[in-house]
Amino acid sequence: xxxxxxxIHTNLQMFxxxxxxxxxxxxxxxxVPAVLHTPLMxxxxxxxxxxxxGAIIVMGEADSGNYTALFLGFIAVIxxxxxxxxxxxxxxxxxxxxxxxxxx
Amino acid sequence: xxxxxxxxxxxxxxxxxxxxxLKMLSHPExxxxxxxxxxxxxxxxxxxxxFLYRHDGEHLxxxxxxxxxxxxxxxxxxxxxxxxxxTAMPQMxxxxxxxxxxxxMLIAVIEFNRLLPEDASVTFxxxxxxxxxxxxxxxxxxxxxxGGVSFAGSVIAFGKLDGKISDRNFAGQQVVNMAVITAIAAxxxxxxxxxPRQPALIFYTVTFLSLFYGVLFVIPIGGADMPVVIxxxxxxxxxxxxxxxxxxxxxVMLTGGILxxxxxxxxxxxxxxxxxxxxxxxxxxxxxxxxxxxxxxGGEQGNYKEIGLNDLAILMAYARKVMIVxxxxxxxxxxxxxxxxxxxxxxxxxxxxxxxxxPVAGRMPGHMNVLLAEANVSYDELLDLEPAxxxxxxxxxxxxxxxxxxxxxxxKNDPSSPIYGMPIxxxxxxxAVVVNKRSMRPGYAGIDNALFSEPNTSMLFGDAKSxxxxxxxxxxxx
Numbered sequence: 001x002x003x004x005x006x007x008i009h010t011n012l013q014m015f016x017x018x019x020x021x022x023x024x025x026x027x028x029x030x031x032v033p034a035v036l037h038t039p040l041m042x043x044x045x046x047x048x049x050x051x052x053x054g055a056i057i058v059m060g061e062a063d064s065g066n067y068t069a070l071f072l073g074f075i076a077v078i079x080x081x082x083x084x085x086x087x088x089x090x091x092x093x094x095x096x097x098x099x100x101x102x103x104x
Numbered sequence: 105x106x107x108x109x110x111x112x113x114x115x116x117x118x119x120x121x122x123x124x125x126l127k128m129l130s131h132p133e134x135x136x137x138x139x140x141x142x143x144x145x146x147x148x149x150x151x152x153x154x155f156l157y158r159h160d161g162e163h164l165x166x167x168x169x170x171x172x173x174x175x176x177x178x179x180x181x182x183x184x185x186x187x188x189x190x191t192a193m194p195q196m197x198x199x200x201x202x203x204x205x206x207x208x209m210l211i212a213v214i215e216f217n218r219l220l221p222e223d224a225s226v227t228f229x230x231x232x233x234x235x236x237x238x239x240x241x242x243x244x245x246x247x248x249x250x251g252g253v254s255f256a257g258s259v260i261a262f263g264k265l266d267g268k269i270s271d272r273n274f275a276g277q278q279v280v281n282m283a284v285i286t287a288i289a290a291x292x293x294x295x296x297x298x299x300p301r302q303p304a305l306i307f308y309t310v311t312f313l314s315l316f317y318g319v320l321f322v323i324p325i326g327g328a329d330m331p332v333v334i335x336x337x338x339x340x341x342x343x344x345x346x347x348x349x350x351x352x353x354x355x356v357m358l359t360g361g362i363l364x365x366x367x368x369x370x371x372x373x374x375x376x377x378x379x380x381x382x383x384x385x386x387x388x389x390x391x392x393x394x395x396x397x398x399x400x401x402g403g404e405q406g407n408y409k410e411i412g413l414n415d416l417a418i419l420m421a422y423a424r425k426v427m428i429v430x431x432x433x434x435x436x437x438x439x440x441x442x443x444x445x446x447x448x449x450x451x452x453x454x455x456x457x458x459x460x461x462x463p464v465a466g467r468m469p470g471h472m473n474v475l476l477a478e479a480n481v482s483y484d485e486l487l488d489l490e491p492a493x494x495x496x497x498x499x500x501x502x503x504x505x506x507x508x509x510x511x512x513x514x515x516k517n518d519p520s521s522p523i524y525g526m527p528i529x530x531x532x533x534x535x536a537v538v539v540n541k542r543s544m545r546p547g548y549a550g551i552d553n554a555l556f557s558e559p560n561t562s563m564l565f566g567d568a569k570s571x572x573x574x575x576x577x578x579x580x581x582x
Binding site: 018021024033035047048053055058061075080085 | 118122123125126127129130132135136138140142146149150153157159163164167169172173174176177178180182185186190193196197200201203204206208213214239334335338339344345346349351352354355356357358359360362363365366367369371374375378463468469470471473474475477478488
């Protein structure tokens with residue numbers, strides 16, 4: 001019990017971020033028209049590609065002699081970048097189609 | 105200036121752009137700029153990490169590897185995203201999502217390997233205890249399991265949408281799923297608390313089981329529910345990212361991950377609501393589970409009449425009001441441009457033409473809107489479910505282009521049907537209904553459609569694109 005309490009205490013800031021972010025996520029996309037469900041999902045998909053930062057860090061901290069870590073990290077950077085770049089480009093392509101709707 | 109304080113500001117900017125970008129993405133006018141705003145925030149965060157990150161005062165190493173990975177990922181990602189056809193968009197999103205999950209999983213594997221004691225005389229538990237790492241391992245495991253499930257699940261979802269993998273379920277699947285989850289949880293607890301002699305072996309078993317669970321999780325779910333599943337897996341990857349953020353005490357990963365996790369969950373619920381299905385039903389794969397009870401047949405159904413092209417051309421050209429119901433068939437045939445051509449011809453003849461868009465027509469919510477917008481169909485001509493149903497009552501002709509389940513009357517009339525309760529476009533209210541399909545085969549959900557044998561329904565078989573081309577020609581000649 002004490003361990004949990006002290007854990008919460010030392011990471012208090014993180015708990016605040018997590019809880020506020022949860023509510024923010026709910027709030028930000030409530031009342032979105034069905035038309036935008038797919039692009040929104042795709043955009044959110046690109047945003048969680050921020051995992052790439054973790055991949056960069058893990059790669060950058062690996063020993064240059066540790067080939068397993070280097071190889072896995074290299075793959076992680078590639079797939080993370082795929083997630084980010086592909087995600088944003090696909091979303092843009094979907095939204096590009098909505099251009100004509102602006103004229104109304 | 106201290107690099108780490110600039111980096112903190114970079115991360116702050118990144119977090120804010122994600123929030124604002126997501127907000128902008130939920131409005132049609134600002135969506136595109138929102139997407140680029142989030143992308144800009146992402147670039148700032150990545151560049152900041154590359155050049156300003158310090159750990160115990162040390163720079164990152166291996167810049168060559170990192171740059172190589174970034175370049176390969178960017179080139180392949182851009183090409184894949186640019187070249188994919190509009191119809192294949194959903195599976196592309198699923199695949200990119202899976203890549204994020206894989207990334208989270210690989211990070212967990214590398215981080216775990218760094219924890220393993222090099223000295224054989226030191227046990228894993230001693231390592232954990234000496235450095236207070238139990239919670240750290242918990243975060244690694246969480247990222248591993250969630251990332252693994254998301255990766256394997258997304259790949260299966262990709263395969264299904266691409267038609268490479270079919271639905272499969274077997275008796276007792278729920279039991280097997282529960283057993284796998286229990287095993288993952290038990291092994292994780294043992295790894296952290298039990299001082300195992302072979303921590304790596306346990307860790308890789310958990311890795312394997314997570315991937316296995318991802319496959320089990322998605323494989324029984326019916327194809328029509330795939331968008332919901334992708335959205336759910338999307339929020340999974342968000343949560344895995346957040347655990348990564350916890351691992352590195354990195355705020356932008358934490359906020360970005362949690363934001364996507366919660367927004368993705370809400371989006372999943374909203375998609376379910378649009379189809380009037382509960383998440384529980386979707387996840388238990390009830391499309392396939394109740395299928396045996398419902399009036400399902402894999403073969404063809406009888407009692408329908410056909411209509412000729414010229415007859416239909418006359419019917420439509422002299423109607424007051426024509427409604428077009430597009431579905432996946434239109435998307436597959438890439439017939440959106442021809443469809444717009446035909447619509448303009450009818451309009452020139454003084455016919456009022458509207459499109460009735462079911463929220464889940466096609467393979468994803470909004471799929472039809474995107475397709476028709478590509479063909480420059482005006483936004484005002486697209487009617488959502490409710491206005492469409494009002495308009496259908498006064499329509500003379502309804503032309504259904506490759507849609508099936510969204511107009512299936514069984515959803516209204518037959519409580520034993522797997523799609524019972526899903527709101528449909530009530531095309532039966534119109535004076536005449538014409539259905540264009542490639543054949544009499546049932547739709548994606550695999551259920552017969554009683555609409556086809558209604559007295560005011562006629563069928564017009566053929567590929568949507570060639571049918572519409574010929575139809576447009578016939579209308580022109582009138």
